[in-house]
Amino acid sequence: MPAIPPQAPRxxxxxxxxxxxxxxxxxxxxxxxxxxxxxxxxxxxxxGVAGLTLRTVGARLGVSRTAMYRHFADKSALLxxxxxxxxxxxxxxxxxxxxxxxxxxxxxxxQGRAYVEFAIANPSHYRVMFGGFVDxxxxxxxxxxxxxxAFQVLVDTLVELQARGVLRQDEPRQLALFVWSLVHGLxxxxxxxxxxGRPAADDLLGFTFRRMWSGLEA
Amino acid sequence: MPAIPPQAPRxxxxxxxxxxxxxxxxxxxxxxxxxxxxxxxxxxxxxGVAGLTLRTVGARLGVSRTAMYRHFADKSALLxxxxxxxxxxxxxxxxxxxxxxxxxxxxxxxQGRAYVEFAIANPSHYRVMFGGFVDxxxxxxxxxxxxxxAFQVLVDTLVELQARGVLRQDEPRQLALFVWSLVHGLxxxxxxxxxxGRPAADDLLGFTFRRMWSGLEA
DNA sequence: ACCTGAACACCGTTCAAGT
DNA sequence: ACCTGAACACCGTTCAAGT
Numbered sequence: 326m327p328a329i330p331p332q333a334p335r336x337x338x339x340x341x342x343x344x345x346x347x348x349x350x351x352x353x354x355x356x357x358x359x360x361x362x363x364x365x366x367x368x369x370x371x372x373g374v375a376g377l378t379l380r381t382v383g384a385r386l387g388v389s390r391t392a393m394y395r396h397f398a399d400k401s402a403l404l405x406x407x408x409x410x411x412x413x414x415x416x417x418x419x420x421x422x423x424x425x426x427x428x429x430x431x432x433x434x435x436q437g438r439a440y441v442e443f444a445i446a447n448p449s450h451y452r453v454m455f456g457g458f459v460d461x462x463x464x465x466x467x468x469x470x471x472x473x474x475a476f477q478v479l480v481d482t483l484v485e486l487q488a489r490g491v492l493r494q495d496e497p498r499q500l501a502l503f504v505w506s507l508v509h510g511l512x513x514x515x516x517x518x519x520x521x522g523r524p525a526a527d528d529l530l531g532f533t534f535r536r537m538w539s540g541l542e543a
Numbered sequence: 544m545p546a547i548p549p550q551a552p553r554x555x556x557x558x559x560x561x562x563x564x565x566x567x568x569x570x571x572x573x574x575x576x577x578x579x580x581x582x583x584x585x586x587x588x589x590x591g592v593a594g595l596t597l598r599t600v601g602a603r604l605g606v607s608r609t610a611m612y613r614h615f616a617d618k619s620a621l622l623x624x625x626x627x628x629x630x631x632x633x634x635x636x637x638x639x640x641x642x643x644x645x646x647x648x649x650x651x652x653x654q655g656r657a658y659v660e661f662a663i664a665n666p667s668h669y670r671v672m673f674g675g676f677v678d679x680x681x682x683x684x685x686x687x688x689x690x691x692x693a694f695q696v697l698v699d700t701l702v703e704l705q706a707r708g709v710l711r712q713d714e715p716r717q718l719a720l721f722v723w724s725l726v727h728g729l730x731x732x733x734x735x736x737x738x739x740g741r742p743a744a745d746d747l748l749g750f751t752f753r754r755m756w757s758g759l760e761a
Numbered sequence: 762a763c764c765t766g767a768a769c770a771c772c773g774t775t776c777a778a779g780t
Numbered sequence: 781a782c783c784t785g786a787a788c789a790c791c792g793t794t795c796a797a798g799t
Contacts, residue, residue: 357763373675379792389765391793400792448675455735456674457591457666472737499750502732506751507721510728514720517673519690532717533724540758575782597773607784609774618773 358396360386362406369407369449374458379403405459409468411450416475418443423482430491433482434534437508441530444512451516455509479505493543500541507537576614578604580624587625587667592676597621623677627686629668634693636661641700648709651700652752655726659748662730669734673727697723711761718759725755 364382379400383390397403422439426432444451452458459468480501486492493500511533515526582600597618601608615621640657644650662669670676677686698719704710711718729751733744 378790380790391766391795392764394793395763452675455731455737457670457735495750495754499747500754502729502738502747503725503751503754506728506732507725508728509731510724510726511720513673513727513731514724517675519673520720529717529720532713533721536713536718536721536758538758540754540756596771598771609776609785610783612774613782 357386357388357392361393361396361403362410365403365407366410366450369453370447373449374404374453374456401459402465404453405465405468407450408454408459409465409471411447411454412468412471412475414447415440415443415454416471416478419475419478419482423478428485429489430486430538433486436479436482437504437534438530440508441512441515441526444516445526448516451512455513476501476505487543490543493541503541504537507533575604575606575610579611579614579621580628583621583625584628584668587671588665591667592622592671592674619677620683622671623683623686625668626672626677627683627689629665629672630686630689630693632665633658633661633672634689634696637693637696637700641696646703647707648704648756651704654697654700655722655752656748658726659730659733659744662734663744666734669730673731694719694723705761708761711759721759722755725751 361382364385365377368377368381368385377400379393380390383392393403397406418439419436422436423432426435454472459465480497483492483497483500483504487494487497511530514520520526520529579600582603583595586595586599586603595618597611598608601610604610611621615624636657637654640654641650644653672690677683698715701710701715701718701722705712705715729748732738738744738747
């Protein structure tokens with residue numbers, strides 16, 4: 326349950342000196358692109374993807390609603406950037422969980438837990454990443470690279486566990502897809518509310534990892 | 544790759560006898576609701592959810608674009624009905640695969656395969672069912688019941704496999720959620736195109752079921 | 762380069778009115 | 781009951797124009 330970050334209410338015009346007709350210093354100090362992206366992520370978190378409106382993004386930034394088109398081709402491209410940003414965050418979280426946990430079998434469970442926790446903490450963001458919102462016809466190569474990067478963290482983790490002799494010597498990418506399917510499916514079911522009245526997410530997570538290991542240990 | 548069903552081009556007005564001012568026989572012979580639902584499913588299959596427009600649905604049926612509101616509260620309710628319809632189809636397919644396969648361990652694999660195949664054959668429909676499109680605030684109880692029905696087929700299947708002694712004696716619902724997560728995650732990754740250039744879906748399916756069984760057998 | 766503001770072609774939904 | 785047609789308040793995107 327991430328708290329809403331502290332954020333000064335934005336006024337449309339800074340208006341420090343209202344004497345000249347319209348000084349209107351160049352908006353956004355050089356990084357409107359980043360500001361647009363962050364504001365979009367914020368709106369998606371608070372209102373969901375369906376509540377995202379390009380007009381609102383502009384208005385909240387004190388900028389014309391067409392200013393966005395200088396930085397993104399269209400709404401789909403903006404969502405692709407949001408998706409890319411999500412994969413970056415996910416990659417960092419997965420790596421941190423494994424490294425911080427001691428790079429062993431228990432650390433791998435912590436990594437899986439971090440995956441599901443990311444989805445629970447950012448359900449709308451997660452849905453943008455996997456919900457088929459970004460237009461497949463114009464796949465951002467940067468997005469594909471970032472998604473691959475997150476997947477690669479998992480592959481590397483599995484290779485390391487194989488080297489330690491605790492994990493079966495199957496093809497690492499196939500093992501990674503097996504694990505990814507499991508945590509991805511679990512995450513989706515949780516954030517979709519399909520677990521209503523069923524075993525709590527935490528119990529299920531523990532059970533899932535035990536069964537998974539039972540199928541994967543060397 | 545389902546072919547586009549044969550469909551006569553619709554004219555707004557039949558106009559067989561243009562003498563009387565406007566005879567306009569009562570449209571849709573009593574089941575506009577079903578016609579709306581079927582047309583919506585067709586549009587979603589061909590164009591995706593993003594391509595769905597209430598105006599188009601009406602136009603394709605030769606009906607005013609507001610006629611829909613006699614049968615569905617709003618667009619979200621229409622999508623909820625689509626979702627419900629999908630869960631019905633899925634439930635029937637899962638049951639048929641297990642029954643037709645001989646109700647044993649291999650039949651269970653066939654059921655899993657049927658699950659993933661349903662998602663691959665109807666990716667957009669599947670996304671409506673799990674993509675968070677239906678408004679959670681007004682959950683259709685009929686939809687919840689139908690989703691539960693599909694889940695129950697899996698639970699019943701697992702109970703039967705336990706009785707045959709081929710499956711661990713864990714809590715069936717927890718086992719079912721484990722399996723569901725796995726096939727659901729697999730299905731999502733496949734229809735999202737995340738498996739590009741990676742092991743073919745069919746190989747992965749076989750590998751996944753083998754690892755799964757290794758963690759589940761009694 | 763970067764941004765504006767008007768305009769365009771859409772969209773879901775409401776509602777008084779018809780039969 | 782069931783459906784229409786006009787109207788309302790939106791939406792993404794384009795584009796000539798400003799600096």
